[in-house]
Amino acid sequence: MRRRQxxxxxxxxxxxxxxxxxxxxxxxxxxxxxxxxxxxxDLVAEVFVAVLxxxxxxRPGLGSEIAWLYGVARNTLSAxxxxxxxxTRLTDRLxxxxxxxxDDVAELEERIDAxxxxxxxxxxxxGLPDGDRAMLELVVIDQLTVSEAATAxxxxxxxxxxxxxxxxxxxxxxxxxxxxxxxxMR
Amino acid sequence: MNFKEHVLMELKAExxxxxxxxxLRIRRRLLAGAAVAGIAAxxxxxxxxxxxxxxxxxxxxxxxxxxxxxxxxxxxxxxxVEKDLAALGLTADVSYVKPGSRCAPDRGExxxxxxxxxEELASKDPEVRKRINAAIDNxxxxxxxxxxxxxxxIRPQHIKPGQTAVMEFTENEDQTSGPEKPRxxxxxxxxxxxxxxxxxxxxxxxxxxxxxxxxxxPEAYPPAGS
Numbered sequence: 001m002r003r004r005q006x007x008x009x010x011x012x013x014x015x016x017x018x019x020x021x022x023x024x025x026x027x028x029x030x031x032x033x034x035x036x037x038x039x040x041x042d043l044v045a046e047v048f049v050a051v052l053x054x055x056x057x058x059r060p061g062l063g064s065e066i067a068w069l070y071g072v073a074r075n076t077l078s079a080x081x082x083x084x085x086x087x088t089r090l091t092d093r094l095x096x097x098x099x100x101x102x103d104d105v106a107e108l109e110e111r112i113d114a115x116x117x118x119x120x121x122x123x124x125x126x127g128l129p130d131g132d133r134a135m136l137e138l139v140v141i142d143q144l145t146v147s148e149a150a151t152a153x154x155x156x157x158x159x160x161x162x163x164x165x166x167x168x169x170x171x172x173x174x175x176x177x178x179x180x181x182x183x184x185m186r
Numbered sequence: 187m188n189f190k191e192h193v194l195m196e197l198k199a200e201x202x203x204x205x206x207x208x209x210l211r212i213r214r215r216l217l218a219g220a221a222v223a224g225i226a227a228x229x230x231x232x233x234x235x236x237x238x239x240x241x242x243x244x245x246x247x248x249x250x251x252x253x254x255x256x257x258x259x260x261x262x263x264x265x266x267v268e269k270d271l272a273a274l275g276l277t278a279d280v281s282y283v284k285p286g287s288r289c290a291p292d293r294g295e296x297x298x299x300x301x302x303x304x305e306e307l308a309s310k311d312p313e314v315r316k317r318i319n320a321a322i323d324n325x326x327x328x329x330x331x332x333x334x335x336x337x338x339x340i341r342p343q344h345i346k347p348g349q350t351a352v353m354e355f356t357e358n359e360d361q362t363s364g365p366e367k368p369r370x371x372x373x374x375x376x377x378x379x380x381x382x383x384x385x386x387x388x389x390x391x392x393x394x395x396x397x398x399x400x401x402x403x404p405e406a407y408p409p410a411g412s
Contacts, residue, residue: 010201010204010205012198012202015201044190045197052201056292101189
């Protein structure tokens, strides 16, 4: 199993299977957090490049493939946000954009619209401490189990439960949010 | 074209390019290891030389041209090498790993190195080989580390502030090798990491036992002492 996971970084066919299995989930994951079609498309590529870099870190005993992949996606996104912040201060970044045709843009915009409720919920969580918010995001918005979310964040299950409990408690009285955080979204 | 297919195509090309770069690095390490076979054996004889304190007489030498020479046997004591290099003003991270293993490649921000096509890498044309070797020698890592003659030469003038000289060394217990009994004698890997360096996570290195065929790659088996 570990062997197979390591192969996705070197075996083109193994990688293609892995990519096709997860590309839609990753596109949705990103569309819940970013509302620009071009940025979503670029980030999909970045996440899978990060998969090539870190395929050897996957440990099958510690959780599902998707939990590991969401962890990689979160790290990619926060690296990108740090970089975007730095670059807008230094220069205007124009290059590096992947050309999208009108079908691509339409598909991505549809996906971004479909995730608008999730994006609003994420905004409502913005005030929580980072660790608690990350836990709530993965469980409530991305629909991972508690143990999968713990894997994605690289923390113990006990700590994960404590963070989730704290985050739900804090958001309990925010109007419009209570149904999400208490029951899950879908 | 659908962007998902486009991204997939880019990523597949990236995998192929990375595989080629890795093969090149492994091959270069094997060639470098084989080339110093005779001298490495001689150095092993010199190890019982002890000074009065009962410790091996290490000599990390700084040369007149500013380069630093490290003898192969010095890698057996990574902590001492790091200390000696620090005394010369060089930040180094040295790992001594068992045959058949190596450090996981994600130790920090490092230069990707030059890349070549499959055809170039397989080519026997001396002009192509010369061009490949020149590209490696002119890369940031190639400028900072030179191997050969049973020693590693570090050139601090090619190491920027904030960079660490990361060196990984593997040595076979049996230091005899030849066309009848091919084996890697030692393997050295040197590169620069910018910023923090992660500790060495030891992983399997199946390429340790993959030796070039002496019939098709006689250059990997030079006579002892060359």
